[in-house]
Amino acid sequence: xxxxxxxxxxxxxxxxxxxxxxxxxxxxxxxxxxxxxxxxxxxxxxxxxxxxxxxxxxxxxxxxxxxxxxxxxxxxxxxxxxxxxxxxxxxxxxxxxxxxxxxxxxxxxxxxxxxxxxxxxxxxxxxxxxxxxxxxxxxxxxxxxxxxxxxxxxxxxxxxxxxxxxxxxxxxxxxxxxxxxxxxxxxxxxxxxxxxxxxxxx
Amino acid sequence: xxxxxxxxxxxxxxxxxxxxxxxxxxxxxxxxxxxxxxxxxxxxxxxxxxxxxxxxxxxxxxxxxxxxxxxxxxxxxxxxxxxxxxxxxxxxxxxxxxxxxxxxxxxxxxxxxxxxxxxxxxxxxxxxxxxxxxxxxxxxxxxxxxxxxxxxxxxxxxxxxxxxxxxxxxxxxxxxxxxxxxxxxxxxxxxxxxxxxxxxxx
Amino acid sequence: xxxxxxxxxxxxxxxxxxxxxxxxxxxxxxxxxxxxxxxxxxxxxxxxxxxxxxxxxxxxxxxxxxxxxxxxxxxxxxxxxxxxxxxxxxxxxxxxxxxxxxxxxxxxxxxxxxxxxxxxxxxxxxxxxxxxxxxxxxxxxxxxxxxxxxxxxxxxxxxxxxxxxxxxxxxxxxxxxxxxxxxxxxxxxxxxxxxxxxxxxx
Amino acid sequence: xxxxxxxxxxxxxxxxxxxxxxxxxxxxxxxxxxxxxxxxxxxxxxxxxxxxxxxxxxxxxxxxxxxxxxxxxxxxxxxxxxxxxxxxxxxxxxxxxxxxxxxxxxxxxxxxxxxxxxxxxxxxxxxxxxxxxxxxxxxxxxxxxxxxxxxxxxxxxxxxxxxxxxxxxxxxxxxxxxxxxxxxxxxxxxxxxxxxxxxxxx
Numbered sequence: 001x002x003x004x005x006x007x008x009x010x011x012x013x014x015x016x017x018x019x020x021x022x023x024x025x026x027x028x029x030x031x032x033x034x035x036x037x038x039x040x041x042x043x044x045x046x047x048x049x050x051x052x053x054x055x056x057x058x059x060x061x062x063x064x065x066x067x068x069x070x071x072x073x074x075x076x077x078x079x080x081x082x083x084x085x086x087x088x089x090x091x092x093x094x095x096x097x098x099x100x101x102x103x104x105x106x107x108x109x110x111x112x113x114x115x116x117x118x119x120x121x122x123x124x125x126x127x128x129x130x131x132x133x134x135x136x137x138x139x140x141x142x143x144x145x146x147x148x149x150x151x152x153x154x155x156x157x158x159x160x161x162x163x164x165x166x167x168x169x170x171x172x173x174x175x176x177x178x179x180x181x182x183x184x185x186x187x188x189x190x191x192x193x194x195x196x197x198x199x200x201x202x
Numbered sequence: 203x204x205x206x207x208x209x210x211x212x213x214x215x216x217x218x219x220x221x222x223x224x225x226x227x228x229x230x231x232x233x234x235x236x237x238x239x240x241x242x243x244x245x246x247x248x249x250x251x252x253x254x255x256x257x258x259x260x261x262x263x264x265x266x267x268x269x270x271x272x273x274x275x276x277x278x279x280x281x282x283x284x285x286x287x288x289x290x291x292x293x294x295x296x297x298x299x300x301x302x303x304x305x306x307x308x309x310x311x312x313x314x315x316x317x318x319x320x321x322x323x324x325x326x327x328x329x330x331x332x333x334x335x336x337x338x339x340x341x342x343x344x345x346x347x348x349x350x351x352x353x354x355x356x357x358x359x360x361x362x363x364x365x366x367x368x369x370x371x372x373x374x375x376x377x378x379x380x381x382x383x384x385x386x387x388x389x390x391x392x393x394x395x396x397x398x399x400x401x402x403x404x
Numbered sequence: 405x406x407x408x409x410x411x412x413x414x415x416x417x418x419x420x421x422x423x424x425x426x427x428x429x430x431x432x433x434x435x436x437x438x439x440x441x442x443x444x445x446x447x448x449x450x451x452x453x454x455x456x457x458x459x460x461x462x463x464x465x466x467x468x469x470x471x472x473x474x475x476x477x478x479x480x481x482x483x484x485x486x487x488x489x490x491x492x493x494x495x496x497x498x499x500x501x502x503x504x505x506x507x508x509x510x511x512x513x514x515x516x517x518x519x520x521x522x523x524x525x526x527x528x529x530x531x532x533x534x535x536x537x538x539x540x541x542x543x544x545x546x547x548x549x550x551x552x553x554x555x556x557x558x559x560x561x562x563x564x565x566x567x568x569x570x571x572x573x574x575x576x577x578x579x580x581x582x583x584x585x586x587x588x589x590x591x592x593x594x595x596x597x598x599x600x601x602x603x604x605x606x
Numbered sequence: 607x608x609x610x611x612x613x614x615x616x617x618x619x620x621x622x623x624x625x626x627x628x629x630x631x632x633x634x635x636x637x638x639x640x641x642x643x644x645x646x647x648x649x650x651x652x653x654x655x656x657x658x659x660x661x662x663x664x665x666x667x668x669x670x671x672x673x674x675x676x677x678x679x680x681x682x683x684x685x686x687x688x689x690x691x692x693x694x695x696x697x698x699x700x701x702x703x704x705x706x707x708x709x710x711x712x713x714x715x716x717x718x719x720x721x722x723x724x725x726x727x728x729x730x731x732x733x734x735x736x737x738x739x740x741x742x743x744x745x746x747x748x749x750x751x752x753x754x755x756x757x758x759x760x761x762x763x764x765x766x767x768x769x770x771x772x773x774x775x776x777x778x779x780x781x782x783x784x785x786x787x788x789x790x791x792x793x794x795x796x797x798x799x800x801x802x803x804x805x806x807x808x
Contacts, residue, residue: 026388186632430792
């Protein structure tokens with residue numbers, strides 16, 4: 001199997017998994033994988049991420065330009081490219097929309113969600129204990145993706161659990177697709193806990 | 203495959219999807235598709251929408267009269283027909299009952315649910331930004347469907363996210379079944395967020 | 405297929421459906437079907453209802469006595485028998501344990517849960533409108549099932565949505581398995597709505 | 607089939623079930639089975655428990671030392687070994703991370719969660735009625751697993767529903783895998799009820 005064919009398979013399976021968890025409602029979310037030759041395989045704009053076909057995965061260069069000019073990448077492709085550029089170890093990027101990430105990011109007055117004392121924090125790069133605080137930065141949603149990317153840029157290197165765009169969703173990445181998926185599940189689990197605690201007022 | 207056979211397949215798949223999400227409990231909900239010749243394929247009255255068979259889909263004319271006099275359409279067929287008459291672009295209509303739509307529509311004192319600042323709002327016709335307010339009108343439930351349809355009538359053209367009947371459920375449509383399903387998922391996602399926020403008091 | 409073989413198939417499918425919804429945790433719940441000859445096919449004591457095998461379904465007489473003396477019916481078989489005796493139209497009985505029914509029944513100070521203004525109320529026998537109040541009686545849990553049955557007895561004929569044992573679960577029935585399942589789904593949907601409303605204080 | 611091959615099959619199926627319920631997010635959780643010869647078959651460190659392959663199950667001795675020196679067991683293997691040593695009847699051990707167990711264990715100020723009046727309590731060893739109180743002990747999370755095991759040690763014999771590590775998850779066991787799974791489901795159901803009641807303030 002070629003590297004691209006494997007990437008397509010990874011992306012389709014990730015889309016089904018995210019749909020199964022309710023994290024890609026409607027046509028939300030996008031999914032990508034870096035290929036060995038530096039190209040990025042990414043989901044085409046629109047379409048449901050739980051029902052992807054091979055033809056829904058296109059390739060773009062490191063700046064998000066599609067290799068086949070007839071293909072229209074999602075505007076958010078730029079955020080995927082930024083992650084691959086800023087983090088050379090990144091091999092897969094997931095963007096999903098969950099109820100918990102949407103709601104928490106809209107109501108939190110500070111600039112980050114703080115996670116402490118959860119065993120699951122250990123799923124993130126460099127975290128070896130529950131006894132630490134992990135900050136997940138929150139950025140204002142913006143239809144101007146280039147401007148949004150500039151807001152995110154200074155945070156690379158200090159957001160092991162990814163980041164959240166307010167009222168929009170999470171961006172999470174890892175060295176390969178299983179790692180990215182595990183981190184997404186870890187983050188969504190922690191956000192689900194946080195949401196329950198907010199309801200309990202503790 | 204004939205247009206009708208394709209419509210049957212679309213309707214059965216939509217029913218399974220809605221059931222999987224918990225939006226067609228008991229015998230609730232109904233699903234339709236406009237055929238190229240103007241007929242409407244719609245689920246028969248009664249029966250579980252998650253376990254539809256081909257024989258559970260019948261055809262009615264634009265006024266809801268069954269082509270086969272022995273078939274009994276649901277009383278709510280009239281609301282589907284109204285949508286197809288009022289919106290020439292409509293190709294599929296979904297009616298589901300979720301916990302979120304039921305509860306929110308029963309407790310909201312004003313005449314619409316207001317949605318703002320959610321990225322997912324962009325799934326609806328004509329919405330290009332999260333930075334807008336989308337109103338989802340609420341109508342009083344009525345066993346007299348003709349009277350209910352008269353209440354809905356004046357709102358056509360200004361309800362891109364569909365509408366909700368109080369204590370009953372949502373009506374959502376789109377140019378084809380995938381679009382209608384995406385909008386239903388988008389609306390239900392937004393209602394789920396709204397319900398969580400109401401519990402948090404924000 | 406014999407009537408018993410069909411009943412076994414109905415019971416296994418119902419168990420899988422209830423498990424899929426989270427209504428038969430651990431070894432909870434039980435499921436039965438009346439056979440044409442008056443015998444009752446019912447799940448054996450113990451075992452997970454989501455993973456039933458044909459051998460997990462036994463037959464008992466109208467008083468709950470197993471036809472094969474080596475078979476041990478659940479203690480709650482008596483409650484199934486009571487329903488079949490009191491309601492000649494009953495062809496299938498479902499008993500499940502949901503979070504909503506458990507929690508609501510433990511905290512409600514009055515003797516019934518009241519349901520009003522929900523369209524889904526129409527799934528129950530004799531209900532033609534949302535504009536009515538449906539009472540679902542609550543009985544104190546009791547390990548003495550005969551004594552519990554005596555508490556339930558006077559209510560037959562006036563509990564179209566079934567009944568709930570506090571901290572334990574629901575009993576729902578219908579003329580056949582699809583009807584019983586539809587009513588169970590309807591009741592659980594309404595209880596889920598009620599639980600959300602209690603959290604919202606409305 | 608050898609005893610080990612059967613254990614592998616039990617462990618893979620348990621992992622899929624726990625994943626289906628959302629109890630093994632990311633790489634969380636671990637699962638083991640005691641073999642007839644005294645060895646313990648247990649999931650390897652890391653990896654997603656919902657997608658286990660046969661090669662992800664290794665064997666360790668009663669002190670947690672892997673039989674194949676190249677295999678790295680999870681640090682928490684020690685807690686599994688402790689259960690098998692302290693409870694000779696234990697044949698399978700499950701450790702999962704649910705939202706309910708995580709949240710409740712982090713906010714409870716006392717040293718145990720108290721469960722009363724739930725029918726489902728009867729799934730646990732020696733419980734014959736709902737009319738009793740079941741205490742589920744809570745232990746402080748600790749990356750030093752040997753020290754954590756010493757905290758747990760004095761409680762063996764008086765924790766029929768297993769125990770919870772705060773902010774981390776549950777440990778549940780039984781004579782075989784179906785019994786352990788039924789108890790895990792029972793405990794998680796009761797914790798889900800408790801969490802809802804905390805939100806309702808009752």
